[in-house]
Amino acid sequence: MINCELFTCDAATKKLYEKAKKERIDTVWDRALAMQPQCGFGEMGLCCTNCSMGPCRIVKVSDDGPKAGICGATEDTIASRNFARAVAAGSAAHSDHGRDIALALYHATGKIRVKDEEKLFKIAGEWGIAVEGKDASRIAREVAEKALSEFGKIFGKLLFLKRAPHKRQNLWDELGVAPEAIDREIVEVLHSTHMGSDADYRNIIRQAIRAALSDGWGGSMIGTELSDVLFGTPVPRKVEANLGVLKKECVNIVVHGHEPTLSEAIVMAARDPELLELAKKQGAEGINVVGMCCTGNEIAMRHGIPMAGDFFQQELAIVTGAVEAMIVDVQCIMPSLATVAKCYHTKLITTSPKAKVPGAIHMEFDEQKGLDIAKRIVKEAVMNFKNRKGEVYIPDVKSEGEIGYSLEAIIKILDRVTNSFAHPSGTVKPLVDAIKSGVLRGAVAIVGCNNHKQPHNSCHVTLAKELLRRDILVVTTGCGAHSCIKAGLMSKEARKYCGKGLATVCELLDIPPVLHMGSCVDISRILVLLSEVANYMGVDISDLPVAAAAPEWMSEKAQSIGLYAVASGIYVVLGVSPAVTGSENVTNYLTKDLESVLGGRFEIEKDPVKAAEKIAVHIENKRKRLGI
Amino acid sequence: MALFDIIFEGSKQALEAAKAAVEAAIEKKGSDAKVAFPETAYGLPAIYAATGKKIGTLGELRDALSIVESLIVPEQNLEKALNAGLATALSAEIIEACKYAVEEKPYSEPCVGFISDAVIRSLGVPLVTGDIPGVAVVIGEAPSAQEAAKVIKDYQNKGLLVFLVGKIIDQALEAKVKMGLELRVVPLGYDVTSVIHVVTVAIRAALIFGAVPPGNLEELLKYTRERVPAFVNALGSLSELVVSAGAGAIALGFPVITDQDVQEVPHYLIVQKDYDKIVPTSLEARGIKIKITEVPIPVGFAAAFEGERVRKED
Ligand code: SF4
Ligand code: SF4
Numbered sequence: 039m040i041n042c043e044l045f046t047c048d049a050a051t052k053k054l055y056e057k058a059k060k061e062r063i064d065t066v067w068d069r070a071l072a073m074q075p076q077c078g079f080g081e082m083g084l085c086c087t088n089c090s091m092g093p094c095r096i097v098k099v100s101d102d103g104p105k106a107g108i109c110g111a112t113e114d115t116i117a118s119r120n121f122a123r124a125v126a127a128g129s130a131a132h133s134d135h136g137r138d139i140a141l142a143l144y145h146a147t148g149k150i151r152v153k154d155e156e157k158l159f160k161i162a163g164e165w166g167i168a169v170e171g172k173d174a175s176r177i178a179r180e181v182a183e184k185a186l187s188e189f190g191k192i193f194g195k196l197l198f199l200k201r202a203p204h205k206r207q208n209l210w211d212e213l214g215v216a217p218e219a220i221d222r223e224i225v226e227v228l229h230s231t232h233m234g235s236d237a238d239y240r241n242i243i244r245q246a247i248r249a250a251l252s253d254g255w256g257g258s259m260i261g262t263e264l265s266d267v268l269f270g271t272p273v274p275r276k277v278e279a280n281l282g283v284l285k286k287e288c289v290n291i292v293v294h295g296h297e298p299t300l301s302e303a304i305v306m307a308a309r310d311p312e313l314l315e316l317a318k319k320q321g322a323e324g325i326n327v328v329g330m331c332c333t334g335n336e337i338a339m340r341h342g343i344p345m346a347g348d349f350f351q352q353e354l355a356i357v358t359g360a361v362e363a364m365i366v367d368v369q370c371i372m373p374s375l376a377t378v379a380k381c382y383h384t385k386l387i388t389t390s391p392k393a394k395v396p397g398a399i400h401m402e403f404d405e406q407k408g409l410d411i412a413k414r415i416v417k418e419a420v421m422n423f424k425n426r427k428g429e430v431y432i433p434d435v436k437s438e439g440e441i442g443y444s445l446e447a448i449i450k451i452l453d454r455v456t457n458s459f460a461h462p463s464g465t466v467k468p469l470v471d472a473i474k475s476g477v478l479r480g481a482v483a484i485v486g487c488n489n490h491k492q493p494h495n496s497c498h499v500t501l502a503k504e505l506l507r508r509d510i511l512v513v514t515t516g517c518g519a520h521s522c523i524k525a526g527l528m529s530k531e532a533r534k535y536c537g538k539g540l541a542t543v544c545e546l547l548d549i550p551p552v553l554h555m556g557s558c559v560d561i562s563r564i565l566v567l568l569s570e571v572a573n574y575m576g577v578d579i580s581d582l583p584v585a586a587a588a589p590e591w592m593s594e595k596a597q598s599i600g601l602y603a604v605a606s607g608i609y610v611v612l613g614v615s616p617a618v619t620g621s622e623n624v625t626n627y628l629t630k631d632l633e634s635v636l637g638g639r640f641e642i643e644k645d646p647v648k649a650a651e652k653i654a655v656h657i658e659n660k661r662k663r664l665g666i
Numbered sequence: 667m668a669l670f671d672i673i674f675e676g677s678k679q680a681l682e683a684a685k686a687a688v689e690a691a692i693e694k695k696g697s698d699a700k701v702a703f704p705e706t707a708y709g710l711p712a713i714y715a716a717t718g719k720k721i722g723t724l725g726e727l728r729d730a731l732s733i734v735e736s737l738i739v740p741e742q743n744l745e746k747a748l749n750a751g752l753a754t755a756l757s758a759e760i761i762e763a764c765k766y767a768v769e770e771k772p773y774s775e776p777c778v779g780f781i782s783d784a785v786i787r788s789l790g791v792p793l794v795t796g797d798i799p800g801v802a803v804v805i806g807e808a809p810s811a812q813e814a815a816k817v818i819k820d821y822q823n824k825g826l827l828v829f830l831v832g833k834i835i836d837q838a839l840e841a842k843v844k845m846g847l848e849l850r851v852v853p854l855g856y857d858v859t860s861v862i863h864v865v866t867v868a869i870r871a872a873l874i875f876g877a878v879p880p881g882n883l884e885e886l887l888k889y890t891r892e893r894v895p896a897f898v899n900a901l902g903s904l905s906e907l908v909v910s911a912g913a914g915a916i917a918l919g920f921p922v923i924t925d926q927d928v929q930e931v932p933h934y935l936i937v938q939k940d941y942d943k944i945v946p947t948s949l950e951a952r953g954i955k956i957k958i959t960e961v962p963i964p965v966g967f968a969a970a971f972e973g974e975r976v977r978k979e980d
Binding site: 455456457458459460461468471472474475476477479508509537538539542543546658661665666 | 931936
């Protein structure tokens with residue numbers, strides 16, 4: 039057994055890990071231990087399986103091993119190809135998510151109503167869709183159509199690129215990295231990384247950048263914007279977090295995965311009076327829906343549904359013995375869940391044709407019959423209540439925080455410090471003033487996953503605290519957000535971690551110092567915020583005193599996010615190195631040279647305290663260059 | 667220059683000036699000579715409230731310079747910038763104290779200089795009841811006497827207590843603004859440093875009414891921020907010294923509204939170039955709501971005129 043004191047800073051995780059061990063359940067940490075030592079070739083990105091002449095590997099540790107693949111591919115080619123493919127996969131995951139939301143909007147008639155018409159009109163305006171004399175559902179359909187065509191249109195660039203500062207758009211054009219159609223960019227990565235295609239690591243990475251940009255400014259942005267249109271733009275609200283939100287006396291349903299189309303429907307279904315009645319009949323006090331990972335973020339942001347936990351807590355949720363059903367859709371769903379669920383009464387229910395898990399019950403979700411299917415799924419959970427067996431143990435660990443900081447919400451909050459006789463309202467001016475005056479030194483996005491190579495949650499939390507102390511505002515999404523809220527960083531009391539400047543800002547605006555901006559696709563909100571700030575200041579994103587960090591990242595999506603952030607001009611600090619270190623050229627290109635090309639670059643820094651120091655230096659340098 | 671650097675620069679200038687003032691005073695009177703402001707039980711109130719120490723002699727005043735110096739740490743963050751602002755306030759008090767140590771009567775008509783404890787006690791009740799809804803500190807110089815008068819009279823009409831520092835005093839005289847404590851317009855002095863005499867009004871209010879223990883800076887600043895509804899109008903060109911004094915005001919929780927181009931700080935440092943809007947901008951910034959509805963008659967009419975005897979010929 040591993041010493042869990044060392045691998046996580048979260049109390050609920052520790053307690054449930056101990057229960058899992060008692061009950062002889064293997065978790066992600068145990069499998070990670072069993073995997074040691076992990077393969078050095080893969081870790082360095084020096085293993086290629088792109089054709090059946092392989093697998094090939096480049097040997098670095100001794101002089102006499104192979105220095106090229108059988109086709110002649112060098113370490114630079116192999117490492118950059120592997121990296122590009124990871125980025126493409128990440129972009130594909132986000133983009134397919136965006137496509138599903140666009141499809142849901144397309145079918146939004148009758149049952150699913152458009153919740154935020156104002157936002158719908160705004161996007162229609164941005165995309166040149168006439169709105170006069172049309173009703174909302176017709177406009178929704180046209181916007182959805184236009185969004186869907188972004189995935190495969192034949193000519194022209196992505197529409198949302200126009201949101202970026204002009205300097206940035208021009209730079210992308212000059213470098214030839216402005217994405218055209220989302221799917222096409224992903225396909226092109228797959229093409230150029232095929233055996234015998236592109237061998238120039240810079241060119242391979244250039245194509246990866248296009249695919250990544252088509253995620254951040256394409257798939258993810260479509261996902262976020264249209265989710266807001268469909269389900270409402272998040273506004274600040276209180277929410278509870280951590281596994282302590284499960285309720286012993288209730289039917290507990292964990293929704294896990296990514297797409298809000300499913301989780302929204304489940305939330306609605308769980309409020310159905312008939313099902314509530316049924317739950318009572320089964321001896322339960324009610325139905326308790328809680329969220330996990332990004333879909334958890336989505337319904338927390340919009341409905342205040344409790345955030346049960348992050349990526350590494352998914353198995354532990356089941357280990358409580360209190361989960362009647364874990365309902366999943368796509369992405370970051372550990373296949374091990376089926377095995378863990380088998381030891382309890384928990385039903386693992388998969389819903390997407392794109393993500394089935396052997397051993398799970400599959401109840402396919404379809405947006406058009408969303409609520410009906412959701413009700414069937416919830417009923418399945420309710421009927422499972424009486425099947426609980428073994429010890430139910432819900433650790434008494436939860437925290438509370440304020441979340442729901444969409445860009446729209448942030449701008450509204452900023453109006454609180456404008457003077458109605460001196461300032462315009464509805465702009466980012468107060469934020470810009472706070473930064474320019476030096477009250478805030480800068481802002482950092484802490485995003486990303488959990489990874490056994492880093493202590494669970496503590497990298498996110500330590501980094502955040504180190505930044506707050508230095509008057510650096512933190513925004514967060516994804517599992518980074520789960521970490522921060524669990525550690526209490528989204529409560530008002532978190533001001534005690536802040537320097538005077540940030541504490542003052544939080545007090546004036548009545549906000550926590552760490553702002554939850556949503557799920558992983560919602561990182562697009564951060565791109566838009568940065569663009570608004572840069573536009574207001576008349577500079578490029580790369581001029582701003584900002585940075586991003588993914589201290590515990592693991593997924594290919596995170597690699598796509600990291601690369602589109604870099605390509606948008608942002609300094610990105612990674613706590614875990616991508617598998618490129620086998621090639622010095624590729625590593626240098628990503629961590630050094632790219633800065634002179636795009637204004638952003640990667641930095642690899644495992645230690646969150648050192649990462650904070652590096653970020654602070656970066657931010658002060660940017661300030662100096664701006665003369666502020 | 668970055669805003670914080672301007673503040674640090676101004677604070678250093680103030681410190682240098684304070685050092686010079688103390689040296690000059692000691693040269694003239696010797697280090698055992700007494701320093702005191704008239705009619706106060708709080709020594710040098712700013713230094714007393716911040717440190718808990720009562721300064722009695724010029725020699726002790728020289729020692730106090732090191733406290734000021736320790737507050738000026740030019741690191742780029744709000745905390746240090748506000749501390750530097752406080753240092754400027756303390757420097758100002760030291761300079762003003764030297765004036766009183768060297769001269770019998772450093773201030774003369776129309777300026778009042780230091781304000782006695784008795785006056786502050788008399789202000790306590792109307793401040794608490796909201797009869798005096800706010801304290802405006804107008805410092806510097808308006809573009810013209812008319813504009814100066816407009817702003818001052820507007821505050822006066824609304825019942826605010828107005829303190830004047832700098833050329834604005836002459837502008838007020840020129841525009842025939844009626845002044846005096848009963849009229850709630852109090853000209854302090856022509857030097858920037860005389861602004862400390864209104865700062866110590868706020869500070870002594872904290873000591874007297876808030877029972878803030880001397881030496882508890884944290885609580886002092888909380889009291890002034892929450893309980894003393896003051897703000898500053900800094901008009902005309904801004905020297906580094908004035909900006910750093912402004913940081914001192916901000917440290918006390920008082921927003922600064924200026925007609926000059928500076929980097930704004932949300933809520934605390936606001937640019938308002940339109941003279942018709944300086945008053946409402948300031949009131950909103952300090953969250954001051956006027957209780958009495960203004961009476962639209964041509965003569966300024968408000969509590970400010972309560973003390974004025976209506977002469978027969980009027
Ligand atoms: S593409 Fe080249 S390096 Fe890769 S497996 Fe085939 S032969 Fe080996
Ligand atoms: S942050 Fe990472 S682990 Fe968490 S949901 Fe997003 S991609 Fe998955």
